[in-house]
Amino acid sequence: MTDHLVDARVPRDLHAFIAGLPKAELHVHHVGSASPRIVAELAARHPDSKVPTDPEALADYFTFTDFAHFIDVYLSVVDLIRTPEDVRLLTYEVARDLARQQVRYAELTITPFSSTRRGIDERAFMAAIEDARKAAEAEFGTVLRWCFDIPGEAGLESAEETARLATDDRLRPEGLVSFGLGGPEIGVPRPQFKPYFDRAIAAGLHSVPHAGETTGPETVWDALTHLRAERIGHGTSSAQDPKLLAHLAEHRIALEVCPTSNIATRAVRTLDEHPIKEFAKAGIIVTINSDDPPMFGTDLNNEYAVAARLLDLDERGLADLAKNAVTASFLDDPGKARIAEEIDTYTAGWLAP
Ligand SMILES: O=C(O)c1cccc(C(=O)CC[C@H]2O[C@@H](n3cnc4c(=O)[nH]cnc43)[C@H](O)[C@@H]2O)c1
Numbered sequence: 001m002t003d004h005l006v007d008a009r010v011p012r013d014l015h016a017f018i019a020g021l022p023k024a025e026l027h028v029h030h031v032g033s034a035s036p037r038i039v040a041e042l043a044a045r046h047p048d049s050k051v052p053t054d055p056e057a058l059a060d061y062f063t064f065t066d067f068a069h070f071i072d073v074y075l076s077v078v079d080l081i082r083t084p085e086d087v088r089l090l091t092y093e094v095a096r097d098l099a100r101q102q103v104r105y106a107e108l109t110i111t112p113f114s115s116t117r118r119g120i121d122e123r124a125f126m127a128a129i130e131d132a133r134k135a136a137e138a139e140f141g142t143v144l145r146w147c148f149d150i151p152g153e154a155g156l157e158s159a160e161e162t163a164r165l166a167t168d169d170r171l172r173p174e175g176l177v178s179f180g181l182g183g184p185e186i187g188v189p190r191p192q193f194k195p196y197f198d199r200a201i202a203a204g205l206h207s208v209p210h211a212g213e214t215t216g217p218e219t220v221w222d223a224l225t226h227l228r229a230e231r232i233g234h235g236t237s238s239a240q241d242p243k244l245l246a247h248l249a250e251h252r253i254a255l256e257v258c259p260t261s262n263i264a265t266r267a268v269r270t271l272d273e274h275p276i277k278e279f280a281k282a283g284i285i286v287t288i289n290s291d292d293p294p295m296f297g298t299d300l301n302n303e304y305a306v307a308a309r310l311l312d313l314d315e316r317g318l319a320d321l322a323k324n325a326v327t328a329s330f331l332d333d334p335g336k337a338r339i340a341e342e343i344d345t346y347t348a349g350w351l352a353p
């Protein structure tokens with residue numbers, strides 16, 4: 001963890017505990033996880049890009065005035081990824097960064113439409129991510145699975161293309177487990193995507209749309225009722241609707257909470273105003289995630305430290321958060337048991353007198 005991420009309000013030894021804690025991450029974006037080094041390297045290959053080629057300059061470039069600005073910047077990085085080798089390099093390096101944080105399992109959200117529409121051959125794209133996934137598992141021990149998401153603002157053409165890539169047995173990658181919906185929520189009503197989620201669910205994929213990130217609780221209800229969401233990306237505005245909080249808790253619909261993301265995109269004003277405490281009080285399964293870590297000046301370990309401060313957690317509380325992510329994941333049962341056991345063993349060893 002780089003020093004600027006260490007929250008001085010969290011005891012140093014809790015940061016050390018977090019750094020070694022085996023973790024799972026369920027809400028982290030492929031392109032959004034490109035490190036400043038990788039982004040700068042890709043930008044240097046494409047001088048026509050407005051993306052800085054100096055990693056140090058990226059911190060300013062990754063400062064957003066609002067969510068729409070974030071999407072613009074995000075797409076400028078998407079534009080840098082133009083070949084299957086770019087895709088493989090990015091994916092492998094993201095896995096390396098996850099492994100460095102003791103992430104044993106991650107569901108990486110990928111937007112294939114954004115790459116195929118920019119000219120990357122669909123079969124070469126799938127081969128690139130699968131090569132990187134297998135290499136990462138062999139070399140880092142980190143298990144990756146994919147979520148393919150629809151960039152909702154790109155409309156039903158992108159929904160059709162994403163559903164085709166996710167359900168055609170000749171194309172869908174072995175690591176694909178879920179189907180999502182990303183991008184701006186404002187002006188992008190969820191119900192229109194029902195046919196595409198129905199196709200994905202019929203093909204055995206799990207539904208995990210973003211909702212309630214930049215719009216109200218009705219978007220979360222729509223994701224639940226029309227898209228049959230099993231988990232919700234962010235779900236931040238759920239805190240405005242006590243009936244929704246109770247529903248999420250009763251039906252064990254986990255929230256993929258990304259605290260710093262919500263501050264960086266101005267969806268939430270300050271961390272102390274983040275509704276994560278309301279979620280925990282309501283008995284909702286809270287998972288902690290970094291979303292687009294380099295873009296938001298954070299990493300997963302820092303997000304656990306933020307959660308420790310906001311929820312006043314000790315080591316056992318942090319271990320429970322990590323196990324929430326394992327429980328809510330789409331990893332097979334033996335894999336879940338293995339990581340949960342690792343978390344318990346690590347925590348017991350840390351707390352042993
Ligand atoms: O690829 C295109 O051509 C395109 C055209 C119009 C709109 C879009 C998008 O909106 C892409 C959004 C992109 O952002 C990803 N993302 C990353 N972090 C978040 C988040 O916190 N909330 C919502 N979306 C996020 C998402 O996965 C899409 O790939 C693209």
Ligand SMILES: [Zn+2]
Nearest residue numbers: 027210233291
């Ligand atoms: Zn996201």
